[in-house]
Amino acid sequence: MGASKTDHFTEEQNTIAMLAKALGHPARIAILEYLLKVETCICGDIVNELPLAQPTVSQHLKELKNVGIIKGNVEGNAICYCIDENAFDKLKFYFEEVSSKMEKKKNNCC
């Protein structure tokens, strides 16, 4: 097999898993942190920041863009990539919700 059985889970479960998966690679975490650190958004130099070849970085950017965590604007012949707060917050809120449910539960076990 190798393919996830996404059709058997709820839409939310699939969405959260998709977002988490997109952040499930150190290069993509590094990209996120770089976009956060940098003031101006002329982000062609992400490639120089990462220990990876340009096609590989481009692929990681594409994955982040596919799930909506970043968005890109064409800026001359370069491209300006930015974090899309909406998608990111969706994940953050979900984790906060889980965390507060855990708080209420106050481990009855383990």
Added chain:
Amino acid sequence: MGASKTDHFTEEQNTIAMLAKALGHPARIAILEYLLKVETCICGDIVNELPLAQPTVSQHLKELKNVGIIKGNVEGNAICYCIDENAFDKLKFYFEEVSSKMEKKKNNCC
């Protein structure tokens, strides 16, 4: 290749990516939610909750346990699985930190 170049990234980047990756599958999100919902922790019936075969569920549980998101206690001949708040909170705090940095930045671009 197919293997991530983890040695070129910071320890934190690798840790966060590892945790995010572990949650990057709807079945594992469903497991998390089930553990959160259930009052008692006699959790052998996770298998019945999921649309997956027992070996597959066992594998997903193992992955969550490997990264520390859940922990398991032997309880007779069954096993009691629980969420490990420490590992989970590490991820939550990271996202909150990123989120507050985004807030301060107030998109100068895109």
Added chain:
DNA sequence: TATCTTTATCGTAATATTGCAATAAGAAAA
């Protein structure tokens, strides 16, 4: 002891991911 219950592991097949060299595509500059 023999059997049942529960969970883990093995083996295997299908598919996905990661990475990069080569190359293409597009806009800017000469």
Added chain:
DNA sequence: TTTTCTTATTGCAATATTACGATAAAGATA
């Protein structure tokens, strides 16, 4: 127009993930 610069795409190889049937391992029960 030709060149240059930046990013995307293609093609491929290596590895990882997902899924499950078969089977093993270990404690509980008869």
